[in-house]
Amino acid sequence: MSIDYSEKIPNNVSLSDNRRLKRALEEWQPHFLDWWRELGPEGFQHHDVYLRTATSVDAQGWATFGYVKMPDYRWGIFLAEHGGDRRIGFGEHRGEPAWQEIPGEHRGTLRRLIVTQGDTEPASVEQQRHLGRTCPSLYDLRNLLQVNVEEGRHLWAMVYLLHAYFGRDGREEAEALLARRSGSADNPRILGAFNERTPDWLSFFMFTHFTDRDGKYQLASLAESGFDPLARTCRFMLTEEAHHLFVGEFGVGRVVARTCELMKQHNTDRVSEYGGIDLAIIQKYINFHYSVSLDLFGSELSTNAANYYSAGLKGRFKEPAHDDDHRLTESTRGVMKPEGELILEKEEPALLALNEALREEYIFDSERGVERWNKIIRNAGIDYALKLPHRAFRRAIGNFKEVNVTPNGEIVSAAKWQRREAEWLPTAAEREFVGSLMKPVTRPGQFASWIAPPPRGINHQPIDFEYVRLKE
């Protein structure tokens, strides 16, 4: 399934056969570009960036690499291949053929899911727009810009569905996706984490590690959808997502590696005077980004999630791998809940607990990431371990939003929690210190003091490759 690049909007959905849709998307395109110029990456819009672009959607070599100026990036519409006769895998319609059109009774619900997914994509670009100015290397700058153009393409993916299947309200929603603003008081982005700031590169790496990882789990659940165009769109988005997770995990890992190097070199755990970031500060950034990302899974018990599932709109992570009836009308699962000063596990209907089930998959996956960072610390011979805070720590959504929980999972009074907050979350002074390290390093092959070089370059290029040509 190769992609038609002769069109104004590259696509593999035979857009030229549907003139109305093509016209509608071509009308939206300049609005997207205006948004990109105004709220996309600040600076670097006229520079050549070594980017990958999708050329086909099959597993073998879907990408080509080359220098592109970002506004000329070929944002387009790419769906994974048809799976032949695909059947709905869960819920009340299990076993029926997947829908190629939207079932009327689920129109509003599906639109809401698609809009929520779509909203996060431009939000993250807005959150990251100032980072290029303080890049720790050309290699990292290129990775940031790659992530940003791909989040822009993820917006295209959802806008395609809105235009193709939702008529006029879809077109209005597509405009609204360009109108909301991350962090705005009047017209904010929909989900909490996407209104937070991403002020420095440590936050960026944490965001791509923890918040893009929510994207992996949400997209994988939507990739099971009975609405086939949504499923195929999300399947292809997941292949792009893998790079964002790589940027996050390896980014944090390189900061950890550099800190360990400085600790050994100077025989101290306080590396700030040598231009590094203490492990204790890295731990606080983990606490912040992990807890805000856990909220993105919604409440532990959710009738919304139950309805999405029963209706066949949003499945579970790797739905076919679950060894059960794929309807969940009879089963239960344990869900954590505060009871006085304790956190207890209660059996609840599995259908209502789907958000929690997905969050659990995410928690396992996040733990594996932390384990890999700890291996870097252990291999350096340092006795310290990073750790995920308890899932109830600092939650704003769900069962734990009214209680104050420590990273160890102890319920304490609001006053006690506030007294200790500075031990758990980055203080203003620590954020300022991390900010003070953010000085641009733009000579090929050079890296800022606080981060180790990567083990290898992008697409077999050397580490000192000119990933962004800063001379115009």
Ligand code: BYC
């Ligand atoms: N912030 O029944 P509940 C990504 C609302 S990330 C604010 O518990 P539900 C990416 C909720 O909307 C993946 N509000 O939740 C990453 C509901 O509102 P109403 C994004 C929240 O509906 C990095 C109420 O609370 N994709 O791709 O089961 C870079 C009660 O809700 C939040 C998706 O999210 C929150 N955190 O689940 C770029 C997939 N949580 O009805 C991109 C689509 C809940 O009272 N979205 N609420 O007005 C969904 O599947 C669901 O909307 C959610 C929430 C899982 C988010």
Ligand code: FE
């Ligand atoms: Fe995305």
Ligand code: FE
């Ligand atoms: Fe992403």
